[in-house]
Amino acid sequence: MTPANERTIASVTHLSSFTQYVFPLGNFIAPIIIWSAKKNDSEFVDYNGKQILNFQLSIFAYSAILVLISLPLLIYGFVDLIGTNCTFSNFEIDFNGFHNQKITTLIGTAIVAFVLFMFLKVFEFILIIYAAVKASNGEHYKYPLTIPFFK
Structure with missing residues (x-):
């Protein structure tokens, strides 16, 4: 396999x-299909x-x-939100003061989880393009914050 082909396949x-x-x-x-088809032909493509x-x-x-972190918090927030007003026969407990705090916590958790997920996807998008450019130049690129499942 020529070096130009190796670089192209690695970028793809x-x-x-x-x-x-x-x-x-x-x-x-x-990526598994491409990698498994060409990993034995080129060390660069394998890497x-x-x-x-x-x-x-x-x-x-x-x-x-x-x-796993945000879902239990969101579920807890919804369950707590549903049970904010409790009535026991003639005695009513009103948790309206806590109601606003629970809504704020619930919305805050959802916003933080969404922002972190969007940041993760943008981070992924940019790094994939960067790695493809590096591969097309024939350079070995190691993604940051990557757990080495395959060595």
Whole structure:
């Protein structure tokens, strides 16, 4: 395989992760197909294939952690919000003072989770393009904050 072909295939492997916007799990399936087909032909393609897969798995893990942290907080907020006014026979307890605080906490949690997720997706988009450019120049690029699942 010529060095130009290696660089092209490595770049396409990085860019193939954008197929996630076309079909579900495309960010894993497309790079795996390209990488598994060409990893034995080129050490450069093998390295880049591992890098994009490690990065995509890391982004998935970070997204899952974000959901695991924010989802219980959101559920707790909704459950608390539903039960703000309690009535026991002739005795009524009004939690309206806490009601506004719970709404604020719920909305704040949702906004923070959404902003962090959007930041993660923008970070992913920029780094994939950057890695593809580096690969097309023949440089080895290691994504930051990547967990090395494949070595």
